[in-house]
Amino acid sequence: MTTTNGLPPTGKSARIELVCPAGNLPSLRAAVDNGADSVYIGLRDNTNARNFGGLNFELPAARDGLDYAHRSGTKVLLAINTYPQPATWQRWTRAVDTAAGLGFDAVIIADAGLMRYAVRTHPQLRIHLSVQGSATSYEAINFYHRHFNVRRAVLPRVLSLAQVEQVIRNTPVEIEVFGFGSLCVMVEGRCALSSYVTGESPNMTGACSPAKAVRWEQKASGLEARLNGVLIDRYGANENAAYPTLCKGRFKAGDDVYYAIEEPASLNALELLPELDRIGVAAVKIEGRQRSPAYVAAVTRVWRQALDACAQGTAAPQPRWSEELRRMSEGQSHTLGAYHRPWK
């Protein structure tokens, strides 16, 4: 049997798991009710990369969420995906202990030291390598597998589909890829742009462009977005806005003002589902723990339908799905990101 690229299937093809975000209990319920296979959440502190005020789970809400999800057979993963600091190392190890104690189905970890703690202290606890770990080659992923028994790796959104396939062919570790959501500037896990302007960045404090540094101001010339006083963008009346991150701003370079780093757009890999299935992707991740229950419900519903259709072999992306996803997207435009590189 041959496939579109002339290679035989990897033989790993099975039902792709749908991994959905939740920043609060109503979002978790929305994900479960709309057909998520797994929900990933964070604790309410800087041990996760969506450390925003009022977001995430205190222990009682985490317990309720685990109960609710497990009753429906949905798994719950705990993201502990920032880099521990020496002075507060115990906060990160405590988060791992919490995951094991409360019965989370896996922890999503970026830091190798914390992985060592997890595998030594709780050998039964499944470890997923976070996208913040920034492992893009099978050698790197196999290293984590060998030393910390990592069972799944989340790939940064920098690889083409052919490169994803090459990774899958050369590792026993399950591979999870991003399917939908806001895009980063493609140096995931290594990006310090936010720190350059605000002194804080995801790996160290758990927040990119922290809200305290953000100011929006409606002026005659348009809506101005400033980050720590630095003008990031000025949106005209009919232009869509984006998150106020340095990477998505418009800057003067030479004589032109334009998106000098990246255009604000969302990833939507819906149309690649049959390919992702064929190459043996284990799970598809939806971005957006910072979003509201309405987003989680709608995106989960669309992706559940698409995955079910894919499993039945009727995977042509329906325009209604794409429209539903488009209207919730940052920049309200979609891209296949790095997956699609026709020149490769």
Added chain:
Amino acid sequence: MTPRLGDPPPGARERPGDQLLPRFPRPLSALLARLPQYPPALAAAIAVNLWLGDSVSGASLPAACGKIVAIGVRDVGLRLTFAIRRGGVVACGEVRPDVTISATASDFLALALRREDPDTLFFGRRLLIEGDTELGLLLKNALDAAAPVFRLPTPARLLSALRLQFPFFP
């Protein structure tokens, strides 16, 4: 043609299904903007406290305690101002807010019913947060996580809701 429920306002860029309310008549909004904004703010504050319990209060959100929040309902010409106190949300007169959140009545309704995601509205320029963004985000996250109470308040709860607005209330 008379606008029907669900019709988009002229010039709206979103699909018709996004609008839950018809466009508010412009002369009426101009009139409302000139009326005192305290009475509607008071009604809204009592409703929010009864509906959301203490999800939005200084007790559950220490970082928001004592802050002033203005809600601008753009098409209706309302600008409601609230203070966040220990026990909940309290209506204020015109004071300088720490944060101002503006949208149309229809979009606020869609948010309250959890039919829309605030970030979606923000990307589409239908929701604006000016001033203390961190406070706005904290409130948004608190509202997302809240479990609304969908039952008639007991007399005791109603009384304590009124006492919060009027400290001199018996």
